[in-house]
Amino acid sequence: MSVPTIGGPGYHISVEEFEGFVADEIGKVQLEGKNLVLIIPDDTRGCPMPRILRAVYKAVINRAANVKAVIALGTHEYMEPDEIALWTAGSRDADLAAEYPGMPIVNHLWKDHDALVNVGHISAQRISELSGGRLEKGTDVLINREVVEADVKIIVGPILPHEVVGISGGNKYFIPGCAAHELIDMTHWVGALITSAEMIGTPGITPVRAMINEGAALVPGEKYCLAFVVEAYSDEIEAASFGSPEDAWAEQAKVTAQTHIExxxxxxxxxxxxxxxxxxxxxxxxxxxxxxxxxxxxxxxxxxxxxxxxxxxxxxxxxxxxxxxxxxxxxxxxxxxxxxxxxxxxxxxxxxxxxxxxxxxxxxxxxxxxxxxxxxxxxxxxxxxxxxxxxxxxxxxxxxxxxxxxxxxxxxxxxxxxxxxxx
Missing domain, CATH: 3.90.226.30 (LarA, C-terminal domain)
Incomplete structure (x- = not known):
């Protein structure tokens, strides 16, 4: 399914073009009276996050009833306040309450069981089917409470070749990004059984991507994704798509396969x-x-x-x-x-x-x-x-x-x- 897209391999999207695209596409999402969570990467992903987050913030802040940004850490270490300020506003000394009034930016608290919600169960038989017979173990799907309880979730993140899933992004921002470590461990181990050298950069629905999509489907509410590719070794945004996490990811996966594999x-x-x-x-x-x-x-x-x-x-x-x-x-x-x-x-x-x-x-x-x-x-x-x-x-x-x-x-x-x- 085609999704709204701007740019392409080798293209440089200007600030004005990007803001216009974000405003137009997110503007079509009904946010009035709803609670919104933006799911963003941590600072291990190379991208001009202040530029990107400001564009999204402008498109949502005066429309949704409540807005919060959750940093999809997976099981990375929690970011410190000065690190969050540098990542999202460009300076360790930035006052985020002034930069993004009305939008707290918080870590995914993956270590805190009370900060997670069980949204369902995937059976051992289904895990076996999805993993190509590599693993047969059922699991509950525990997801960040603030993400689950929001009416609308918008993933905002780059797409890159990835050692565990093939191509990163999309629903990966839910799992592992906002999940508990048990399910994260299972998906990563399936990737390890396949091996990084075989998996990394593989397009399409790999066994790990299939497991991730299955778990993400259990997350309630409306789900969207602003997926984009940043030119290697730069802060230039080459392309961006907005749509469902599956479709926006698939469109940008085509771009990263051309620009981030040498x-x-x-x-x-x-x-x-x-x-x-x-x-x-x-x-x-x-x-x-x-x-x-x-x-x-x-x-x-x-x-x-x-x-x-x-x-x-x-x-x-x-x-x-x-x-x-x-x-x-x-x-x-x-x-x-x-x-x-x-x-x-x-x-x-x-x-x-x-x-x-x-x-x-x-x-x-x-x-x-x-x-x-x-x-x-x-x-x-x-x-x-x-x-x-x-x-x-x-x-x-x-x-x-x-x-x-x-x-x-x-x-x-x-x-x-x-x-x-x-x-």
């Missing part, structure tokens, strides 16, 4: 992934690995270069106990690891990449070498099964022709030309 003729021998400041720990900075892995030669090294990062995971300390390993390391020792949160297991396998594990010998073989050049000490790196390099040595290494440097790593996906889908 196909290379030959694999990179090694990669230095230079991590931008918006990634605060390895939990999020590992995107630098995910999006390089498919294009690195067997035996190559991927260096996560992030001198500003001193923490592996702010919200998930279990990763310090299990470290980083391939999928089969866990699958072949399931009795040992099944009680670890599955989202942590999924992050571990996504962050380590392809490999094998021999249960008889206890030997794990990884396709690539993973190295942290961060403020995380060597002894910690050793304990979590990753290599260590002094970040001070990396600028010189960037001159080595055997290393391909990816600046602002984490958004553009690199794949081999031989993997390009046939037209």
């Amino acid at each position: 196909y290379v003729a030959e694999p990179f021998p090694n990669v230095i992934a230079e991590i931008p400041l918006r990634y605060h720990d390895i939990w999020t900075a590992a995107k630098g690995f995910y999006k390089a892995e498919p294009a690195v030669a067997d035996g190559g090294e991927v260096i996560i270069y992030a001198p500003h990062i001193d923490t592996v995971a702010e919200a998930h300390p279990e990763i310090y106990q299990i470290g980083y390993h391939s999928r089969d390391y866990y699958v072949k020792q399931w009795d040992k690891f099944s009680d670890v949160p599955w989202g942590v297991l999924a992050h571990s396998t996504h962050g380590r990449g392809a490999g094998s594990y021999d249960a008889e010998t206890g030997i794990e073989t990884n396709r690539l070498k993973l190295t942290f050049a961060t403020a995380i000490p060597k002894e910690v790196c050793d304990s979590i099964n990753v290599g260590y390099r002094d970040p001070a040595t990396i600028p010189a290494l960037m001159e080595d022709p055997n290393f391909h440097v990816i600046r602002d790593a984490g958004e553009v996906l690199f794949r081999l030309e031989s993997e390009r889908p046939s037209q």
Whole structure:
């Protein structure tokens, strides 16, 4: 189904064009007398959020009875007030009550069970069907209370290649964005079983997307989505669509597949992934690995270069106990690891990449070498099964022709030309 859309691959939407599009399309939604929640990303998503949120705010604030913005954290760490101000208004010192009067901006409180509402149940049989037989376990669907109780929900977020679901955005802002960790863990583990290298950048309804859509369908009320694609390495908005979360996402997924996947003729021998400041720990900075892995030669090294990062995971300390390993390391020792949160297991396998594990010998073989050049000490790196390099040595290494440097790593996906889908 076609949806209202502006721009396209390579186009730069002006402020005036974008505001006009948002005003026109959101203007068609009946908001009078209704409670509205805007669902927005956290600051790990690269986009000009102040520009975008101001346009949406202007289109809704004098029409809805109440307006609130909920930051779809998933299980990322809660954002601090100054971080929210910087993300949504462009300055840590911004007074959000003055910038967005009448619209509080709050974190999704995923750690607080009282802040969640059960909207329904997905049976084990249905999970098996949706996941292609990879998982057979039922689950309740717990969603942010403020989101559930709003009459109208409008997702406002970018579309990008994603290691768990294929292409991010759309209903992913409900699950995992505004969900409880149990369902998040299940979807992430299914993605891990498929593997990041196979899943990332896959268009269409992947098994994980199917699970997400099933859960999101249980969320009551009217649901809309302002989906958009931001040009790589810039703040320029290339394209935007407005409609149902499914349709707006599908339209913009076509754009990101053209603009955020770079196909290379030959694999990179090694990669230095230079991590931008918006990634605060390895939990999020590992995107630098995910999006390089498919294009690195067997035996190559991927260096996560992030001198500003001193923490592996702010919200998930279990990763310090299990470290980083391939999928089969866990699958072949399931009795040992099944009680670890599955989202942590999924992050571990996504962050380590392809490999094998021999249960008889206890030997794990990884396709690539993973190295942290961060403020995380060597002894910690050793304990979590990753290599260590002094970040001070990396600028010189960037001159080595055997290393391909990816600046602002984490958004553009690199794949081999031989993997390009046939037209």
